[in-house]
Amino acid sequence: MEKSRAISPEIIGLFDKIIQQAEEYHKAFELLEKRMKEFDAAITKLNEMEAKITKDTESAISKINTNILESIILLKNKTEETFRLATDLGDVKAFKSEMEKLKDDLLQLHSNSSKFAEEMDKTLKFFKKKSELELETTLLGLKTKVEKEVANEAQKIELRLNMRLKQIEAIVVNLDEKLKSFEVNFSSVIKKLSLDIDIIKHGYSFNNNEYDDQSQNLVNQEISDRLTTLENMYNMLNEKIQTHTIGKFSPQSSHNDNSIQEIENKIASLSRKIDNLDKKLQDSQSNSAIIVAVLALVVALFALLLKFV
């Protein structure tokens, strides 16, 4: 292109320079636009990334929150368990210290056990000796006490028996005297009665022989019955006397045996007397009332004897 002469060359040079700079600017702006596009693309990419990152971050935050909540709950549980374990640990420590104390005590006891055993042996021996001595002394004391008591009791029993024997002897003497007076009276009465019976026999012998025989038989039978009852009573009395002599006088001394023999002799003499009376009564066989009275007397005697025995 042909240069114009209408514009001065300084200004044309200025324009050329400006054109050159404008071209440089154009290039710079093209580069700038390119960079801007790149930046825009990068910005959109970054925005997408940001969105993705925010999304991922939110999900991650929610996950982290849930994990944190779970962790907090787990931590709370663990903390409670830890507190519980701490209290248990305290208890265990206390128990351990107590066990250690007990262990020390046991060791101390074990160390002292031999000494304690020796001391126990010594004390046991001492106790054995002392107990034997005490036992011997107590046995001796008891023996003397028992002997004294036995002697006292024997003396008392002997005195009591002597008193009883004296009383019985006095009673027997009284009874002998009464019996003698009764025999005297009775013989006189029997004599009178025999005289009366003879008179009655002579008066009724011519008519009533058969009737007398029958009445005699009846009387004899009654007398025999009475005698059997009397014998029975006598036997009973003997048995009672024997039982009394066995119960009361068997463990006594020979002195008591003698007194019993005396009583038996007296009873035998009384029985003999009763037999005599029976014979006499059998001889008479006439008056039943008298026999009954005699028998009543004998029974009264036996009763008195029984009372004193």
Added chain:
Amino acid sequence: MSLLRLFNIKKKIQPETFYEQLAKDGLLMDYLNKFLADKLRNDENFKQEMFEVLLNHSNEPVIELEKYYMEKLISSLSYFLEYTSQWRNQEQ
């Protein structure tokens, strides 16, 4: 390329106008200031056509033409400055 050549050829072969003759003689600017001052001031297309004629056919430097193109350059540069002011301010 061929169209541009044809256009240049057409320019060469067209008849020389009155304004072109005045420009070659160095009288066009005086003519315009004297007879067509209002039109030149108000009609931008006419003003551009006249200054192109001066640019292509004047054999002497014309101060008004230089002023005109300097003003154009200044406006272009001020537009450029204005266009890049935001960027420059960001850079600062």
